[in-house]
Amino acid sequence: MNYWSQFFIPTLKESPADAEIASHKLLVRAGLVRKLGGGLYTYMPLGLRVIHKITQICREEINAGGGIELWMPHVHPVENWTEGPRWNVAREIMFRADSAGAGKRAPAEPEFVLGPTHEEIITPLAKTEITSYRDLPKNFYQIATKFRNEIRPRYGLMRAREFIMMDSYSFDADDEGATQNYLRMKSAYERFFTRLGVQFIAVEADTGVMGGNFSHEFMVPAEVGDNDVLYCDESGYAANREKAASAIVPADLADAAPAGAVEEFATPGVVTIAQLEAAPHSVPAGSQFKTLVYIGDGKPFIVILRGNDELEEAKLGSLGFSLFRPATPEEIAPVLGAKPGSLGAVRGTIKDPSALAGVFADHAIRLVGNGVTGANKDGFHLRHVNVARDLAITRFGDFRRVREGEPCPVCGKPLKLRRGIEVGHIFKLGTKYSERYNAVYTDAQKQSRLMVMGCYGIGVSRSMQAIIEQSHDADGIIWPWAVAPFQVLVCLLDPQNEEAKSVAQKLAAAAEQAGADVLIDDREERPGVKFKDADLIGIPLRVTIGGKGLKEGVVEVKWRAEKEMAKVPVGVAESHLATLVRDAWEKAPRVK
């Protein structure tokens, strides 16, 4: 058991000025963390206890999912990254590490970098250490600090420069094995988040810069989450907005018939969808084509959307460019022949079609029968544009942002939207990394084959904050039982009273014996201060000893999550408390 006076819990009345969300405020006010610098936090003794508990549950469940724990360096030779497939993108959010010696200017290119994740380390390691199909499958993981050079760290541990992550990497002989590992890890994640005592949903997600075949994110629903999730109660479909699809385009939609010959008309001063929608032109946004130009790996490409749709930029990742960004007007003019506002992709109107890496059209433009688009001539548009007949499309794809209420892609019922905090992510990677590092093994037929990989991440420090975001009230944190820094708080109102002290120690011992971590508040403080602090730090079960109660021969037992308080005679308090502790472990979310 621990005594508050010997421990260190610097609670605060005021929230820090930079804290925008409840969980960030409570992390600091409850003395769980202290800020060292932007996105850099010290885990104070109480906070570290929560981290240790989350870490231990994580370790148990990843082990049960077949994971083998190891620990890789934080500092990486840059060669591991430059030889990998995503250095050019990843470096922008990475730290380099060079000598801090006086007068030593850093070299133009880094010698070392700090790891934001470890595919670039584990794949070469597996290449060296795994040689035969007999060594497969393997799934290596670590629970360690990661580094991201966040330009604008915020929300406490949510977007920090240093954070604690469980990262895992599976290696399989074939695609089927990789799928098995993926599903084992998905189950391990479900067990892990269940045991944390947090509500979560697994959603389909974009693979992004990580690459690979498919991926799920684990989200903790919360108003302040930085992810939009579209989901359907009916079918169970759930996806991150970056990935979400809808059935807005019927699968059996026939191509629209042309409504007439393409016709140019003057639109002086019209450069937005809204302007063209207004009089005198009065073209509904849904009948316009929105023509966007991007630069992908140095070459321009066009994306066509319906005028009333928004681009979901992450979906451009499916086009296979390693880097892409919006083109500038200066880059657009020489290729299309006009400035933004009059752009289009009608065959024959593009000034230099050979300069384009492609024209990519969102499926939904097929809903536009008779459309209007820019003429690639400043101040002019074209009407009667037919998708199949007139547009120079390289291929169709899903590029639009799905909106709440659109039909679920599985069952057609309206999709709902909620916000969530991403706390985990799993990827089936395929051979993107093993190919790059030539991570091969010899199969039973003595053939050399690429290992098939998966990778998996859990935000450990982020999970701590997500729990707080989901489980708090106006007075403070309400810790779920399994991750509480202490499960029982023995609140000793008069620490000088020897009788009260002795009762407190006996009760604490009984609770500890029953399996709880116990904190005794033995500070010389007024009861009001103690109760306020107790509510703030959120220990699930509080036992108060002293004052009028003790004179009447009772102690007061109260759950943090409940309003009512029970009076228990001192004589039976030890066994009562032990029963409560055992019951709480029984009731805590667990895994079959």
Place this chain on the structure above:
Amino acid sequence: MNYWSQFFIPTLKESPADAEIASHKLLVRAGLVRKLGGGLYTYMPLGLRVIHKITQICREEINAGGGIELWMPHVHPVENWTEGPRWNVAREIMFRADSAGAGKRAPAEPEFVLGPTHEEIITPLAKTEITSYRDLPKNFYQIATKFRNEIRPRYGLMRAREFIMMDSYSFDADDEGATQNYLRMKSAYERFFTRLGVQFIAVEADTGVMGGNFSHEFMVPAEVGDNDVLYCDESGYAANREKAASAIVPADLADAAPAGAVEEFATPGVVTIAQLEAAPHSVPAGSQFKTLVYIGDGKPFIVILRGNDELEEAKLGSLGFSLFRPATPEEIAPVLGAKPGSLGAVRGTIKDPSALAGVFADHAIRLVGNGVTGANKDGFHLRHVNVARDLAITRFGDFRRVREGEPCPVCGKPLKLRRGIEVGHIFKLGTKYSERYNAVYTDAQKQSRLMVMGCYGIGVSRSMQAIIEQSHDADGIIWPWAVAPFQVLVCLLDPQNEEAKSVAQKLAAAAEQAGADVLIDDREERPGVKFKDADLIGIPLRVTIGGKGLKEGVVEVKWRAEKEMAKVPVGVAESHLATLVRDAWEKAPRVK
């Protein structure tokens, strides 16, 4: 229990080319670590198990010593360091961290640095969080990765760029409290190293750049250690050579009487002690003065030693310069008036005495009655030099290197010398850091007072290697019981034999039940390969099942540290093994 085939222990027959010492070779050969880059190692699954065990023992004993665990960031804002007392020295071995973004040249001065230790972080934290004498004493610790930009990493984990350290920082209201905390930590260290099962000695040590009042190092004796320890079996005195004293100068030594007037004589071509010792001059080294010139914080100073003594450079730290180094001949000539080889400190011979920061003489020169020194005139020396009469000494001190056989400073018996690996260090810091950061508290009289600090470090990853260095034989590692990655290895010779497999599982379960971590070697390998690997990875207790033995109804039980093997009938093997495990825990080094 774990199965070898499901776990990952990549043993090697060959040692890596860069491994110079046994423990480094064995770390790699036994599959405990793999090198990522110079001084950067991945802890493989078996190695990480050892690290976790050492970490847990460390945590238990530091907690028992009053430590409160927290966890500070690895990345530090550089301001924390520039405001501290040792940035100019420490930065030379530190990493800076800047953006790795393309085209981003690092700024002249770092924005962030990676922490090699955390006084610069914890002192400002204590300043903010500790306000009253009622909050004191406190002792905060963490077990975390530290970073050193080693120019020449070597010896595996011994001198690495990343290493795992327990670092602890105590804050007290006064010096007496700080001494109490120091002694509690010294005891905690003794319990910790005892429980590891490693031989160690605590020695007096130099405080070096850390500063502070006094300090002890914990050494694991080993031939390959990078520290010389002088010790006395009689009195128990033990000190690092950098700090060691001897009673070579009697406490009651009277000043020698002059033997005549100082006299210059020509010594053309003589520039070393040895040349002056040879004919024709024939001056014994013990009658010569050795005059060395250093630059301390930009100003030259002189150190005088006996001709037959060596400077122990670390001892110059007691002079109070924050940076010092040997002067170049070009820096010496304008001040002393001569080149090295003819230098001296006789009054009136120094060309520009006002340029000197001081003349510091080792006590032992008082043993020289009638000495010879350079004349500060190239090619000339002075004879009949008397210490008290002739030398312009600012003050005396202990600057010489103590040699084996010199009298113990406590009891006068001859000192012995052995080499050791430094695995822990404790410092009584005093107010060096609290003064710099103005870390004050309010005492009971409402007076503002500086906190008195101590700091303490244990090399966790280094300890793992030191254990191996001390406990191995030609075949491999011999793990002490408490830190062994597994305590029991069940060696299953024929994994296809169902009877053998069932016996193995029962024995493994019995050993686990009795408190051992168990590994079952279920690989399809020849017995010779299995036994070689078993010896290499050094699991303390091995049980072999199969072959002839099993047909005879026995299993073979063998301790890694012993030659003999015992045959145990299968029927009693479970209870026998359980007894061995319980006895091993009983016999394992423990703490009262």
